[in-house]
Amino acid sequence: MLLNLAIMLMLSIGLETRALRPLTTAPWSCRRWRYVSQLVISTLIGFGLFALLALPSIADEGKTASIRALQIPNEFRGNLSLEGYVDASTREAYDISFEEMFHHREEKFHPISGHGLNLGFVKASGWLRFAIERSPNAIEQREQAILLSLLPNMTNFIDVFVAVDKPGLAPKDFMKFEMGAYAPLLKSSFNGLDNVLRLQLPARGKLVVYIRAANIDSSLNLSATIYAPEGYGKRILNANLVVGLWIGGMLILIAVQLVFFFLDRRSLYGLLALHIAFTALAYFGGLGLSRLLLFPSGGAGNDLFVGSSNWLGLATGTLCIAKILELQERYPRLARLYQLGAVAGLVGVALVLTGHNRWFTPVSGPLILFVTTTALGVTMIDFWRLRHAEAALKLAAFALLWAGILLTNSQRYGVLPLPNWVSKSYGATSMIYFILITGSLAIRLRMAEETSRQADRKAIEAASAAEALAKRRVAERTLELEEAKRTAEAALQAELEAQKMQVRFMDVISHQYRTPLAVVRSNLESVRFTLPQDDAANRERLDRAQQAIRRLVEVIEINRGRSILQGSSFEPTVARLPLGTVIDHAEARIKDLFPTARIDRHDGDLLDTVISADCEMLSLALVNLLENSIKFSPADTPRVTISLTADEDLVVVEIRDYGIGIPKDELDHVVTLGGRGSNASHLEGTGTGLSLVVRIVAAHHGRFAISNALDGGTIARICVPV
Structure with a gap:
């Protein structure tokens, strides 16, 4: 047994040295603390080995023939x-x-x-x-x-x-x-x-x-x-009082961990609460309470209860220590060994339940001693480097735990002839250990709160500074926006003046052209009266001249109307009139512009449908659509179809052509001001026609839609309320 324990202790020293090996690549200041910690740990373990190997366990003192x-x-x-x-x-x-x-x-x-x-x-x-x-x-x-x-x-x-x-x-x-x-x-x-x-x-x-x-x-x-029977009752009362205080203290510590978990949702607190609970359950069985309350009839139940609690305490304890000391971030190799210790605890539970605990239990003592020894070494390094209250509490906690485990294992393994009460050393030191660890966690939580407060104060200061900066920027941007507003208003005023000038110019052009054109038209009529009835050639020339005059007059009137609507005046003069009047007016005007165009109509019985509209504005919208349809249709035989349909309380005027159509992804673009299809670059245009249609329809509280026909061409729909 002595040789076995000595081998396990030396193995623990070797594992510790290997786990802390990453420190050898650190600067001399870190290596120095490593050497100091290893020296202290080796001294403590050497002292333990000396004590284990030097003292006898049971000394025979010879035989005697009679019983004393x-x-x-x-x-x-x-x-x-x-x-x-x-x-x-x-x-x-x-x-x-x-x-x-x-x-x-x-x-x-x-x-x-x-x-x-x-x-x-x-x-x-x-x-x-x-x-x-x-x-x-x-x-x-x-x-x-x-x-x-x-x-x-x-x-x-x-x-x-x-x-x-x-x-x-x-x-x-x-x-x-x-x-x-x-x-x-x-x-x-x-x-x-x-x-x-x-x-x-x-x-x-x-x-x-x-x-x-x-x-x-x-x-x-x-x-x-x-x-003596007279004094035994008092002894049991005192012992039960101590046990009750111990268990009550453990329950309070579990409650404290749960409070910590409520304040700071970290898995460490829940894991530490489980570790305390399993330790309390192990001593609940070891003190005989489980036998008294759960297994009064005897049997293997108490052994299973105590054994499972011990191994689960080992599994949760190693994980707790790894999290408390942050080994995963600081010493990854040592953290992996601790994870193996947790796995060993789960294996131990399985062996307890299957009745093979005897062959694995001797491993638990050296394993726990290795865990506590390495943890003690890490806390020594932390205290030497940090020198604050949290590090001091951790060092005291693990030093007491190490001493309690060493004494308990020495008694349980039969290495030293120690009295039975020594086996309770781990129970006493574990209570103090949990109290000190809880205190260190409380300090850490307080430090975290203080850090959070400082961060909040800095955040508030930064927010105040940002707010002041934002106010200055807002003031600067406000001044810039006011200047931009004045510039935009000036530009808008200039544009309005330009539009007024444009409308005035178109009025002048219309007036200046209309009078001489009227004189020319009247003279042509006079010439017609002087021609013989059989002079067909000259009469045809007169008809073409009059038609050209009418076309020129219509162009001037359409452009004048467009200039007025694109200027500052865009309020429709609404009147109740039949829809057919608007369509006839638009068709007559477009025929003056394109005499050779073919316009098919499918009116149904909707020509007499009464709508509220500005006849000039709405007919101008139809003229724009018909003009676009004729312009983008084949030059030899331009063909356009006008159809009327009803849709609930709306009447729909649909204009369909058989021309080049509009690219699908440009349908939304062509209805904007200046928007033209990419396939219409070979034809002259300003891109204002469809945008003007959209504005006119919107002014009449209607809807406008444009799409491509399946068999080619474009379909434009104007929906106006009845």
């Missing part, structure tokens, strides 16, 4: 130690019988210096033998009641054989009491927290006691103590 008897004082109060009065037989066969041990007692039993067994993880049974008698100076010769306490209470099997010494004493004279975690609670027990047996000392003679102890999946430790 412990004399109980007449006024016995409190407790008496059996140290120096106990013979032991260790590492006997697991199923050896009491009869064989009794018949070979002089060969198998040897005096020991202590009062119990500490064999570690062995698949064997241990035996104790001692005798008790009343003091020869007792005033009254009567029986005396005493209590025999056997700890720890999680020992699986404890068989107590009791008989009054007499000549020819045989195994059949002994009374057997079955105790231990696998046996039901004795009716004579004071409670379920200890293995307590009430014995009656005879008035004369000795009471001989043989005790057999065995464990299945845990270390074999057993110590015997004599108590």
Whole structure:
């Protein structure tokens, strides 16, 4: 056992050195702290090895032919130690019988210096033998009641054989009491927290006691103590009070972690709460509470409960330490070893549930020692470098935890002849460890809050500065916008003046052309009257001249109307009139412009439909559409179709041509001011016709749409309310 533990400790040192190896590439200041930490850790482990290897576990002191008897004082109060009065037989066969041990007692039993067994993880049974008698100076010769306490209470099997010494004493004279975690609670027990047996000392003679102890999946430790019934109740009360305070403290620590998790949603707090809970459950079983409350009938249930809690505590504990020390960011290799430790904890749970815990349990002690040793080294480095309260609390926490684990493992593994209460060292130090770690986390949370406040203050200051800057920029931009507004208003005024000049110019042109054209037209009519009726050639020339005059007049009037609508005046003069009037007016005007164009009409019965419209404006929109349709149709035979349809409370005027059409992705572009199709660059135009149509239709509260026909050409629709 000593050699095995020494090998595991040296292996832990090697793993620690390998895990901290990334520090060797750091500057000398970091390597110095590494060397210091390794020196301290190696010194502590070396001291532990020295203590483990130098002290004896059980010392044989030779044989004796008779059993030494412990004399109980007449006024016995409190407790008496059996140290120096106990013979032991260790590492006997697991199923050896009491009869064989009794018949070979002089060969198998040897005096020991202590009062119990500490064999570690062995698949064997241990035996104790001692005798008790009343003091020869007792005033009254009567029986005396005493209590025999056997700890720890999680020992699986404890068989107590009791008989009054007499000549020819045989195994059949002994009374057997079955105790231990696998046996039901004795009716004579004071409670379920200890293995307590009430014995009656005879008035004369000795009471001989043989005790057999065995464990299945845990270390074999057993110590015997004599108590007086009068003082035992007070001891149990005090012990239960301590246990209650311990469990209550652990519950409070769990609640604190949950509060931390509510304030700062980090997985560390939930994981630490689980670690505290599993540690509390392990000691809940180790102290006998699970046996008393959950498994009063005995059996393997208590072992499964305690074993699973221990391994789950190891799994959550290694992950907690890795998160507390931020090993993933600082020492990735060491973090991976801790993750393997967590996996080992889950494997341990599986082995406990399948009944193979004995072969894996000895690994837990060195594994926990490695984890705490490396964590202690990291906290030493952090404290040496940072020197603040959080680092100091962590260092104190892991130092206490390391000491508690070292003492507990030394007692549980049977390396040192330590009393049974030493096995509670980890329970006591774990409570302080959790308190100190919680304190360090509270400091970290407070520092994080302070950092957050400072960040908020800086953010508010930055926001105030940004707001002041924004106000200055807004003021600057406001001045710029006011200047731009004045410039735009001046430009707009200039444009309006230009449009007025344009309209005035068109009025002048119309007036100046209309008078001479009228004179020319009247003279042509006079010439017509002077021509003979059979002069067909000259009459045809007169007709063409008059037609050219009408066309010129129509062009002037259309452009004058367009200039007026594109200028400052765009309010329609609405009147109720039949739709056919508007269409006829537009068709007459377009025929004056394009005499050879073919216009087909499909009016149905909608020509008499009354609409509210400005006849000049709406007919100008139709003229623009018809002009575009004729211009972009084949030059030899331009053909346009006008159709009227009804759509609920709207009447739809559809103009369809068979020309080049409009690219699909440019349909929205051609209706904007200056927009023209990419396939119309070979024809002259300003791109204002369709935009003017859109404005006119909108002024009449209607809708305009344009699309391509499936068989070629374009379809334009004007929808006006009835």
